[in-house]
Amino acid sequence: MSPVLSPTPADTSTDVVASLNAVTKRYKNDVLALDNLSLSLRAGEILSLLGPNGAGKSTAVRLLMGLSAPTSGHVSIFGRDPRLAANRLRTGVMLQVGRAPENLRVREHIEIFRGYYPQPMSSLELVHAVGLEGLENRLFGQLSGGQKQRVLFALALAGDPDLVFLDEPTVGLDIEARRGMWTQIRGLAQRGKTVLLTTHYLEEADALSNRIAVIAKGRLICEGTPAEVKAMGASRVLTSRPDAPDHLHRSASDPTVRIIRCVTTLTADNLLHMPGVSHVDTVDARTVITSSAPEATLREMLALDAQLHSLDVQSPALEDAFLALTSLN
Amino acid sequence: MLTASLAIPSASTTSTNRIGRTLNIVLAEIRYELVRALRTRAFSLSAIGFPLMFYCLFGLLMNRGEDLDGVLVAKYLLGGYAVFGSLGAAIFGVGVGVALDIHAGWLELKRASPMPPLAYIVSKCATAIAFSIIIVCLLSGLGVAFGHVHLSGAELARMLALAAFGSVPFCALGLVMAFLVPPNSAGGIANLIYLPMSFFGGLWIPITMLPHAVRLIAPALPTFHLAQLMYACFGATPKGAITGHLVNLLGFTSLMLGIAWIAFSRREQNS
Numbered sequence: 001m002s003p004v005l006s007p008t009p010a011d012t013s014t015d016v017v018a019s020l021n022a023v024t025k026r027y028k029n030d031v032l033a034l035d036n037l038s039l040s041l042r043a044g045e046i047l048s049l050l051g052p053n054g055a056g057k058s059t060a061v062r063l064l065m066g067l068s069a070p071t072s073g074h075v076s077i078f079g080r081d082p083r084l085a086a087n088r089l090r091t092g093v094m095l096q097v098g099r100a101p102e103n104l105r106v107r108e109h110i111e112i113f114r115g116y117y118p119q120p121m122s123s124l125e126l127v128h129a130v131g132l133e134g135l136e137n138r139l140f141g142q143l144s145g146g147q148k149q150r151v152l153f154a155l156a157l158a159g160d161p162d163l164v165f166l167d168e169p170t171v172g173l174d175i176e177a178r179r180g181m182w183t184q185i186r187g188l189a190q191r192g193k194t195v196l197l198t199t200h201y202l203e204e205a206d207a208l209s210n211r212i213a214v215i216a217k218g219r220l221i222c223e224g225t226p227a228e229v230k231a232m233g234a235s236r237v238l239t240s241r242p243d244a245p246d247h248l249h250r251s252a253s254d255p256t257v258r259i260i261r262c263v264t265t266l267t268a269d270n271l272l273h274m275p276g277v278s279h280v281d282t283v284d285a286r287t288v289i290t291s292s293a294p295e296a297t298l299r300e301m302l303a304l305d306a307q308l309h310s311l312d313v314q315s316p317a318l319e320d321a322f323l324a325l326t327s328l329n
Numbered sequence: 330m331l332t333a334s335l336a337i338p339s340a341s342t343t344s345t346n347r348i349g350r351t352l353n354i355v356l357a358e359i360r361y362e363l364v365r366a367l368r369t370r371a372f373s374l375s376a377i378g379f380p381l382m383f384y385c386l387f388g389l390l391m392n393r394g395e396d397l398d399g400v401l402v403a404k405y406l407l408g409g410y411a412v413f414g415s416l417g418a419a420i421f422g423v424g425v426g427v428a429l430d431i432h433a434g435w436l437e438l439k440r441a442s443p444m445p446p447l448a449y450i451v452s453k454c455a456t457a458i459a460f461s462i463i464i465v466c467l468l469s470g471l472g473v474a475f476g477h478v479h480l481s482g483a484e485l486a487r488m489l490a491l492a493a494f495g496s497v498p499f500c501a502l503g504l505v506m507a508f509l510v511p512p513n514s515a516g517g518i519a520n521l522i523y524l525p526m527s528f529f530g531g532l533w534i535p536i537t538m539l540p541h542a543v544r545l546i547a548p549a550l551p552t553f554h555l556a557q558l559m560y561a562c563f564g565a566t567p568k569g570a571i572t573g574h575l576v577n578l579l580g581f582t583s584l585m586l587g588i589a590w591i592a593f594s595r596r597e598q599n600s
Binding site: 027028029062065066067068085088089091093095096097098099100101103104108111112113115116117118139152155159 | 350353354357358361364365368369429432433434435437438440441442443444598599600
């Protein structure tokens with residue numbers, strides 16, 4: 001395992017399909033959406049751009065689609081300017097759309113987008129690929145949330161593109177619809193497409209991608225395979241000091257580490273002095289304690305706080321790892 | 330490895346092919362935009378219903394067989410309500426329609442696709458023009474059936490042509506609105522433009538029957554100039570020269586397109 005803790009330099013090998021090189025994007029209202037972000041997407045991979053809301057994921061997609069220009073840095077798709085029409089013919093995109101024209105039928109929406117490409121996928125194939133069989137004559141406005149997302153997914157695939165951008169494709173979907181979407185995204189990789197997926201669910205990035213790039217506040221936090229990123233996250237959960245790389249590997253592999261959640265009157269200062277405790281946080285009025293000696297920690301906590309309640313002890317979960325990674329910056 | 334097969338497909342297509350494809354895209358956008366607008370009852374019924382209802386009230390019910398500038402009132406007012414119809418179709422179809430598409434992120438998705446951006450604008454404007462033509466036909470039908478209006482084929486043709494071309498300045502106004510107005514207030518602001526422009530332009534009540542102050546404001550409005558051209562279709566003496574009205578409409582259209590362009594570019598820069 002070789003976690004990459006610093007942003008890797010942009011890959012210069014020939015199979016880079018899309019890249020952001022040292023891109024900074026500052027909006028006019030002075031919001032810094034991307035801060036010196038470098039990212040490259042290689043042919044045939046599914047790369048997840050993972051980060052909390054407002055991390056700059058959508059901005060990255062908009063820059064890659066040529067919908068927005070970087071304040072500084074360089075954006076390239078197929079080695080060229082993302083705004084070129086020729087690039088758009090080979091790229092499909094699913095953006096977070098609040099409302100598509102509701103009084104057009106599924107079939108009509110698909111026909112319009114197929115018409116944009118010289119060699120589109122056949123309607124039949126498209127409807128099958130996204131699982132919309134039998135719904136072709138429904139008006140868009142009559143569809144469920146999951147079905148609407150699938151129509152938008154079909155529009156992204158209409159031109160049989162080499163490169164697909166999916167901006168939060170499963171946001172607002174129930175579990176079943178989300179799993180369905182996952183199956184379809186995996187299908188893309190099987191057909192040799194290159195996919196950039198943005199999500200704020202680590203679970204989703206883990207389930208789908210070859211590589212994950214974690215961003216927060218417009219900066220790249222880390223990049224690697226899902227296993228590497230999870231390991232990095234776990235180690236961050238266990239160390240209160242992110243700048244202590246020596247402890248990272250040791251604590252990451254420490255099997256006794258547990259996350260203790262409870263409601264207690266003990267202060268963070270008190271808790272940090274207990275045996276094994278490396279990190280203390282408060283989430284929704286509950287105290288979250290990371291300890292490598294959970295039994296000893298708990299014994300002491302229970303002895304000191306008779307009122308302690310709502311106790312819950314768990315192994316560090318993926319979401320904790322992800323939270324730890326993104327909350328450091 | 331994959332890059333080897335990544336030749337740009339459009340490099341091999343001839344330019345005639347590309348023009349043909351672009352034309353097909355534009356036609357498809359227009360067709361489906363029109364279908365969408367007709368299916369959206371809240372829009373289609375009010376865009377068509379308002380001018381028809383107003384014409385029934387002011388042109389037919391309150392009509393006592395009088396003449397205006399040598400033209401029967403019921404016929405004269407056809408011109409005003411035709412302009413009223415074009416204005417409504419453009420302000421609500423183009424103005425509110427584009428504003429909502431921007432708000433929903435739909436325009437952004439369209440722009441990320443290979444669709445030529447002009448196809449989108451053209452489809453919205455063409456739909457407004459189609460509604461204008463529908464409105465003129467229905468108004469004329471009402472006038473002939475219930476208002477004892479005699480309309481020659483040439484008069485109807487001139488009205489239809491004017492309604493089509495006359496929609497363009499209003500579509501340009503709609504674009505300005507769409508790019509400048511916050512989307513959630515688009516509907517309200519549309520009414521603030523639509524109703525005063527109609528009244529002060531002399532579309533509901535002929536300008537000669539309005540107070541002197543209104544007659545001073547009217548020449549600043551494109552609705553007034555288009556209405557004068559409409560009345561001239563029926564042989565009424567227009568207020569002012571025909572060329573003056575045309576120049577005014579052309580000037581208004583250029584001004585609106587200029588503002589729309591600036592507003593759009595500013596949006597782009599901060600996107």
